[in-house]
Every structure is written in C-alpha cells, then in structure tokens.
Amino acid sequence: MRDRLLATTATAVLLAVGAAVPAPAALPTPAPTAAGAAQTGAAAATVPCPRAVAPHVSRPPRPSPPPAVPQERVVGGPALATSGLVVPAGAPAPPKVTATSWLVADLDSGQVLGGCGPHEYGTPASVQKLLLAATMLPRLDPKRVVTVTAEDMDIEPGSSAVGLVEGGRYTVETVWLGLLLNSGNEAANVLARLGGGAEGAAGGVRAMNEYAHQLGALQTHAVTPSGLDGRGQFTSAYDLALIARVCFANPTFRRYALTERTQIPAQPAQKTKGFQIQNENQLIYQYPGALGGKTGFTDLARHTYVGAAERGGRRLVVTLLGAEPQPMRGWEQGAALLDWGFTLPASAAVGRLVEPGELTAAPTVSPSPRAEPAAARPAAASSSVAGGMAIAWSVAGLVAAAAVLLMAGLLWRRRATRRGAP
Structure with missing residues (x-):
C-alpha cells in the first residue's frame, strides 16, 4: 500500500x-x-494502555x-x-x-x-x-x-x-x-x-x-x-x-x-x-x-x-x-x-527522539585496534592522511626515476658527441 x-x-x-x-x-x-x-x-x-470509555460511534473501517x-x-x-x-x-x-x-x-x-x-x-x-x-x-x-x-x-x-x-x-x-x-x-x-x-x-x-x-x-x-x-x-x-x-x-x-x-x-x-x-x-x-x-x-x-x-x-x-x-x-x-x-x-x-539525519548518515569505518583513539585522530582523517602520504611517496618515486633517466640520457649524449655520433 x-x-x-x-x-x-x-x-x-x-x-x-x-x-x-x-x-x-x-x-x-x-x-x-x-x-x-x-x-x-x-x-x-x-x-495495556489506560483507556477512557468513549460512546459508540459508527465509522468506516x-x-x-x-x-x-x-x-x-x-x-x-x-x-x-x-x-x-x-x-x-x-x-x-x-x-x-x-x-x-x-x-x-x-x-x-x-x-x-x-x-x-x-x-x-x-x-x-x-x-x-x-x-x-x-x-x-x-x-x-x-x-x-x-x-x-x-x-x-x-x-x-x-x-x-x-x-x-x-x-x-x-x-x-x-x-x-x-x-x-x-x-x-x-x-x-x-x-x-x-x-x-x-x-x-x-x-x-x-x-x-x-x-x-x-x-x-x-x-x-x-x-x-x-x-x-x-x-x-x-x-x-x-x-x-x-x-x-x-x-x-x-x-x-x-x-x-x-x-x-x-x-x-x-x-x-x-x-x-x-x-x-x-x-x-x-x-x-x-x-x-x-x-x-x-x-x-x-x-x-x-x-x-x-x-x-x-x-x-x-x-x-x-x-x-x-x-x-x-x-x-x-x-x-x-x-x-x-x-x-x-x-x-x-x-x-x-x-x-533521534536527531535529524542520524539514521541516514553514512556509516564510518571503525579504526583498527592499534590505531590512534578517535579523539586523537578520526579514522576517516587517518585514512585520508595515509592515502595522501602514499600518493606523495609515489609521486616522489616517479620524480626520482625521471631524474635518473634524464641524467643518463645527458651522459650518453655527451659521450656520443665526443665520438662524432649524429
């Protein structure tokens, strides 16, 4: 219905x-x-609820x-x-x-x-x-x-x-x-x-x-x-x-x-x-x-x-x-x-009485037993920080690798020039 x-x-x-x-x-x-x-x-x-007796009333079901x-x-x-x-x-x-x-x-x-x-x-x-x-x-x-x-x-x-x-x-x-x-x-x-x-x-x-x-x-x-x-x-x-x-x-x-x-x-x-x-x-x-x-x-x-x-x-x-x-x-x-x-x-x-939005709020992930207390660092924030650090380390690794390749290329070019390579 x-x-x-x-x-x-x-x-x-x-x-x-x-x-x-x-x-x-x-x-x-x-x-x-x-x-x-x-x-x-x-x-x-x-x-049972206390009920007052009411007069009979004809009403639809x-x-x-x-x-x-x-x-x-x-x-x-x-x-x-x-x-x-x-x-x-x-x-x-x-x-x-x-x-x-x-x-x-x-x-x-x-x-x-x-x-x-x-x-x-x-x-x-x-x-x-x-x-x-x-x-x-x-x-x-x-x-x-x-x-x-x-x-x-x-x-x-x-x-x-x-x-x-x-x-x-x-x-x-x-x-x-x-x-x-x-x-x-x-x-x-x-x-x-x-x-x-x-x-x-x-x-x-x-x-x-x-x-x-x-x-x-x-x-x-x-x-x-x-x-x-x-x-x-x-x-x-x-x-x-x-x-x-x-x-x-x-x-x-x-x-x-x-x-x-x-x-x-x-x-x-x-x-x-x-x-x-x-x-x-x-x-x-x-x-x-x-x-x-x-x-x-x-x-x-x-x-x-x-x-x-x-x-x-x-x-x-x-x-x-x-x-x-x-x-x-x-x-x-x-x-x-x-x-x-x-x-x-x-x-x-x-x-x-529940608060507005209380029942529709998305559930949060509980921190692991070894994680910091929620008051010190919320689980959601910890996850975000950890994710950000992982991304930062990944970017740093890529930059370092690119630098190595660039240096190697420059060294090869210098040696090739000395040998008369085009």
Whole structure:
C-alpha cells in the first residue's frame, strides 16, 4: 500500500552500523518491575494502555497498515517497540484517554517521557500539515504574493477550508496562517505547489516524504499535503513528535502557532470581502504556557492532535492518534497528557527522539585496534592522511626515476658527441 523504499534504505543503514537505534547510556535504567521489564526490552507481557470509555460511534473501517518493520519500531530505543504502555518505573499512571496511540517528549532534550504504542501506525488527518510546515517553511518567502489556481481549490467537498478563492492573490504568510489556524486544505495545496517546483503539488508531497525520512520518521508516508485521507498514508505518534520538534524549533512557526486571529484580505477582482479567522487550537486559550500545535480529523483517522507547552523551563510536546471526542476532546486529552508529563522529573525517560539525519548518515569505518583513539585522530582523517602520504611517496618515486633517466640520457649524449655520433 505504500512506497517502502525509504524505510528499506533506512533499515539497511541501521543494519550496516550493527543494530537499531538503542536508548542512550545517559537515560536512566528503570527498576526491574513489570513496567520496567517492558521498558528495558526484557520478556514481559504488554502493559495495556489506560483507556477512557468513549460512546459508540459508527465509522468506516480503518485502513490496513503496512507490515511492521522491526528496525523501525525500535527507533529511539527498544522500550518503544510495544503496542502497549511504556512509562518510567515508579511514574504515576497516565490519564485515561481514547487515543489509540500517544507519546509525550521533551522538545529540548529529546527524551521520550512515555507513550502508548508509540510506533503503531495511525492515520494522520490534518496533523500532517506539520510535516508540510517543517518541509516548506524554510523554502518559501513569507512576503511573496501568490495567485490561487483551480488546482489548489481541488479539495474534498465539505472538508476544512480557510476561504481562499481561485484567482485571489495572497501573501505566503497569509496562506500559512490559513493553514495553521483554520486547517485550510486549499492552503495546503498552495504551499505544496509552491514548494514542489516544476512538479507542483506532487513535488511538494515528494519533498515531504524525503524530509520525513531525513528526520528519522520512517513510519510516515504522505499522500496528500493536507492530511486528507489517501491510500497508503500513515504516520505514528513517535514520528509526529520528531516532526513537531522541528516545527517548534522554528521561530516563525511558533509565532504562527500562537496567533489567535488574523484577517484574510478582500479580493476585489473576485468580488469577495475580507474576513477574520480564529485559531481552532483551544490549547492556546485554555492551557497556561501553551506553545501551540495542530488539530486534525477525518472519518478514517478520527481525531488527531499535536500540542506543546512550557512550564518551569521545560518544553514538552504531546502527540496522539485515533481519538474520539468524548469524554474529552482531542486537545483536552493532549492537555491531560502534558499535565502528566510535567509531573515527571527531568531525568525520567524511556527513549529519545533521534536527531535529524542520524539514521541516514553514512556509516564510518571503525579504526583498527592499534590505531590512534578517535579523539586523537578520526579514522576517516587517518585514512585520508595515509592515502595522501602514499600518493606523495609515489609521486616522489616517479620524480626520482625521471631524474635518473634524464641524467643518463645527458651522459650518453655527451659521450656520443665526443665520438662524432649524429
């Protein structure tokens, strides 16, 4: 159902360096309790996630996910390879939510504080717009004025739109605000087209997938730039945290995400008036220290959510997939998980968020046992120096040989001249 090339390439890289990404040594080792055994990868039964009971909702069957890839499920640490709950030993129980999977992480240190099925596949809905933002914000000039095309307006009837009009002219910043405040699907098409170059929106989606791969979000595959459902489109709570971490590192994104309202300008040529839009993410109004985030919903994905907040000098992010709005809405479930995360000590962790490019970096050759320590002389540099010395000696040898031949030739010529040779 999905293009597995990116995941296969990353798997090969992980195998080439000898193992999947382990939890770093700096992370604390949990006590050998039942939860701790699950965290440390020891044989233990899956710990069920605390679930809130939601009213029965008639919904279409969820799409079948791709086959699980073991190397992808341990990205960030072996404790994260579970379909159940993973929390630090001794941590208080997290709140009951209806989300099928979730994760709480520290935006700055990258430590994963806990999660439920963090590497389980889920359908993203509009939180996929964060991948679009992470990919395209550095590429597009916010002051650039763009014209909306008929292709941009090709969105699913009844889906979320900010109200751009075909032929209308807007700054890129206005389009970004329409995307992040009102989840405009036509805005997503505009931005993907602009960032996709000659390939248009298709090129934008391709760039999104390439960037997800670079970030280490190996379970993410975008089919639409907006998050509208598409065949083979998936992500995970862990991948969303990687993507959100990049977004919140960008000051322009942070400013957009905290914008409460903005004005969409009138389009006289299209005879449309200007109007105001408001940020739909209630976290920024209701949660002290909120940094913003993104809501999402489709019939297949159900409710999805990404939110971040700062408290006591710590910045945490929560991601959740497959939630129902009762008894708590998606942002409220996110807020409850953020509250839980802030109760944990700063040293608590069950894994980590990998760094951009970490999984795609080319493996280096380890030095031989007799080589100098890496700190004194990196293996790659040693090889380069040795290669350079070998070349230098080879060149010196050739020069010496040429000099000998030249001298011999001159001596023969002098003797030949003395004998009257031509």
